[in-house]
Amino acid sequence: MIIRPAYTVITVMLLIGSIANAQQEWDLKRDREGIQVYTRSVAGSPHDEVRAEAIVQGVRLSALVALVMDADACAEWADRCAESYVVDEISDTEALVYTHNDLPFPVKDRDVVSHARWEQDPETFTVRIVSEAVSGHVEEQQGRHRLTEALVSWHFEPLEDGRIRVINQAHINPGSNLPGWITNMLLVDTPFETMRSFLEEVRSPQYAQATISFVTEPM
Numbered sequence: 001m002i003i004r005p006a007y008t009v010i011t012v013m014l015l016i017g018s019i020a021n022a023q024q025e026w027d028l029k030r031d032r033e034g035i036q037v038y039t040r041s042v043a044g045s046p047h048d049e050v051r052a053e054a055i056v057q058g059v060r061l062s063a064l065v066a067l068v069m070d071a072d073a074c075a076e077w078a079d080r081c082a083e084s085y086v087v088d089e090i091s092d093t094e095a096l097v098y099t100h101n102d103l104p105f106p107v108k109d110r111d112v113v114s115h116a117r118w119e120q121d122p123e124t125f126t127v128r129i130v131s132e133a134v135s136g137h138v139e140e141q142q143g144r145h146r147l148t149e150a151l152v153s154w155h156f157e158p159l160e161d162g163r164i165r166v167i168n169q170a171h172i173n174p175g176s177n178l179p180g181w182i183t184n185m186l187l188v189d190t191p192f193e194t195m196r197s198f199l200e201e202v203r204s205p206q207y208a209q210a211t212i213s214f215v216t217e218p219m
Contacts, residue, residue, distance in 0.1 A: 026051060029188045035195050037188050042171055049171040052191040057163045059202055061217055064156045064166065065118070065127055066210035067202045071097060077197035079190045082109070087137050092213045093118040097131065098138045107182055110174065112147040113137045118214060125218040127156045149173035158218045168195060 026038035034055065039048040056064075067073065074084035082102040089095045100111040114131040121128075133150035140146050155167040168191065174183075201207075 024049075030192055032192070033196060035192055035199075037192050037195075039187055045171070045173070047171065047173060048187060049169070050187050050191050051167065051169045052195040053165065053167050054195055054199060055159070055163050055165050056199055056202070059164060060208070060210075061125065061127055061156055061158065061164065062210045062212045062215045063202050063207040064164065065129075065212050065215055066207045067198065068129060068154055069212070070207075073201065074099065077194065077201040079193040079197065087113060096134070096137055100144065103182070109144045110147055111138075111141070111144045112150050114150065114152075120215060122216075125158045125216060127215060129154045145175050147172060147175060166195070166199070168198075 024040040024042070026040045028036060028038050030037040036053045038051045038053070040051075042049050067077070071084045071086055074081040078084075080101045080103060082100045084097060084099040087096040087098050094115075094117050097114050097116050098111065099114065101109060103109050112133050113136070115134045116129055116131040118127070118129045120126065130151070130153045133147050135148060150170075150172045152168070152170040155165070155169070157165040157167070159165060170191075174186070
């Protein structure tokens with residue numbers, strides 16, 4: 001199965017802005033079912049950064065990449081994702097992607113157009129995608145708040161024992177005032193549920209033998 005480039009920009013709680021900020025300490029918020037969710041403050045921002053992490057075994061790098069690239073599958077595993085599609089396929093490793101996230105009433109839905117870029121380290125074989133919000137490209141729709149400051153990354157890091165460390169890290173300015181219960185859900189519950197569903201969905205047959213043009217599997 002050869003996967004054509006398509007990209008799922010993960011749901012709103014995982015679309016969050018400045019991934020660098022290494023000077024801040026991570027605060028573990030949840031450790032359950034082999035999944036850890038951390039948050040940390042970001043200098044100059046009232047919104048925390050979030051990181052979800054897990055280790056998977058018996059799954060190929062290409063399968064992990066193929067699932068993220070399958071925009072149509074977004075709603076199957078990304079919590080709160082209502083739809084996602086490729087706006088413009090720039091190259092095998094670069095695209096513009098639209099994602100619509102369904103938030104509970106009375107909070108207005110969020111959507112975003114992101115510029116997604118893939119890369120693989122030729123020495124460590126680690127694969128990474130970074131998606132950053134951009135303006136324009138898709139007309140804004142009534143009832144949806146368009147995100148303009150959003151960044152999300154996925155890292156797939158092969159380990160020596162054949163396992164792969166999966167990291168989803170993100171930071172966002174959600175725009176407008178959100179009630180505390182929504183903010184808490186977006187920062188902990190949704191990343192956790194998204195990671196759990198991702199690890200289940202990636203074992204589906206359609207991804208197991210996927211071939212990705214820019215991914216080299218570790219020996």
